[in-house]
Amino acid sequence: xxxxxxxxxxxxxxxVHPAVMxxxxxxxxxxxxxxxxxxxxxxxxPMAENTEQFKWIVFFVENLxxxxxxxxxxxxxxxxxxxxxxxxxxxxxxxDAMVVFGRPPGPRRCYKQWEEGGLPxxxxxxxxxxxxxxxxxxxxxxxxxGWGVEEYYEYDPDNHQLRAWVRRxxxxxxxxxxxxxxxxRLKVRFWPDRDGLEVQTPDGGAFASxxxxxxxxxxxxxxxxxxxxxxxxxxxxxxxxQRRASQAxxxxxxxxxxxxxxxxxxxxLPPPA
Numbered sequence: 001x002x003x004x005x006x007x008x009x010x011x012x013x014x015x016v017h018p019a020v021m022x023x024x025x026x027x028x029x030x031x032x033x034x035x036x037x038x039x040x041x042x043x044x045x046p047m048a049e050n051t052e053q054f055k056w057i058v059f060f061v062e063n064l065x066x067x068x069x070x071x072x073x074x075x076x077x078x079x080x081x082x083x084x085x086x087x088x089x090x091x092x093x094x095x096d097a098m099v100v101f102g103r104p105p106g107p108r109r110c111y112k113q114w115e116e117g118g119l120p121x122x123x124x125x126x127x128x129x130x131x132x133x134x135x136x137x138x139x140x141x142x143x144x145x146g147w148g149v150e151e152y153y154e155y156d157p158d159n160h161q162l163r164a165w166v167r168r169x170x171x172x173x174x175x176x177x178x179x180x181x182x183x184x185r186l187k188v189r190f191w192p193d194r195d196g197l198e199v200q201t202p203d204g205g206a207f208a209s210x211x212x213x214x215x216x217x218x219x220x221x222x223x224x225x226x227x228x229x230x231x232x233x234x235x236x237x238x239x240x241x242q243r244r245a246s247q248a249x250x251x252x253x254x255x256x257x258x259x260x261x262x263x264x265x266x267x268x269l270p271p272p273a
Contacts, residue, residue, distance in 0.1 A: 039089045040081065041109045047079040047096075049129040052157045056127045060097040060155075063199065063207035064186075068099070075103040082111040084120060084147045093143060097125040101185065113147075120148035123185050128156040141165060145172040151185055155197060162192040 048054035061078035068074040081094045098121035100111075113120055124144055128137070137154060144152050145167070152165040152172050164181060165172035175181055182189045188207075191198040199207035256266040 037087060037089060039083050039110055039112065040092075043081060043092065043094055045094075048127075049131060053127050053129050056155060056157045057096045059207065060125045060127070064097060064099055067186075067188075067201060068105075072104055073102055075100040075105050075108075077108070077111070080108065080111055082113065082121065084113045086112070086114040093140070093147070095121060095124040096127045099123040099186065122148075122150040123153075123183070124149050124151070125153045125155065128154060128158075130158065141172055145170070151183055153190075160192060160194055160196055162190055162197055164190070 048057055057078055061076065064076045068076055076097070076099050078097050079094055080098070081092055082098070083089065083092050085091050100116065100119055100121050102119050103116050111121075126137070126140065141152060149172065150167045154163045155161070156163075162178050164175040164178050166175060166184065167173075178190055179192060180189055187202040189200040191200060201207065259266045259269075
């Protein structure tokens, strides 16, 4: 029964309990307005059930981000809660990896399709875990088809098996031959084998592990630093040449003035041999 107290302390007008105040300060987010629909930013489930699944989720997300890092119209995310219908927080999905063409990159707490120009993720990747059932994955495929996904991929890291579906009309139809299959949107080719999965990029490269990606970034940063150092050295050399040329011109002008003071016209002198 409510007795006008909070945690044993009497309430006063405008008084906020310190515990509540600390939550407000830590969250730095406004309290929801009465009647406002809330869209949770987490489904309370872990991103992965084991290290192998986690490794492959990171593999897809980080490589897709790297591939589109120079594009301002491609958004890549992993394990981000998505809401396809406004007013229906009960309808949501959180792909292991997703790509949205036509939307800018950047941080998001969740993906509300009606705030993103009505665009759903065109490409979705799911990495299977041991607990996934065939029925669960079928339900996911049907949901993704209904929400407008164009390409859907399932990768089983335990069996090194890749399965793919592509939109035809209102449904996602399976790709019978995935070896060497080229994604219509991503323009990558998939080469699954018994040892894993190779994803070939449009430039002839391949998706890399997280460690290899870090090495690539470090090499690129080192290359950029060297280019900047070379550019700075060139700038300094150009400044030195300009100073030397200016000093030489000043010296020549001084000598011409000395010749005129002696009654000699500098222009009458023969050119140097």
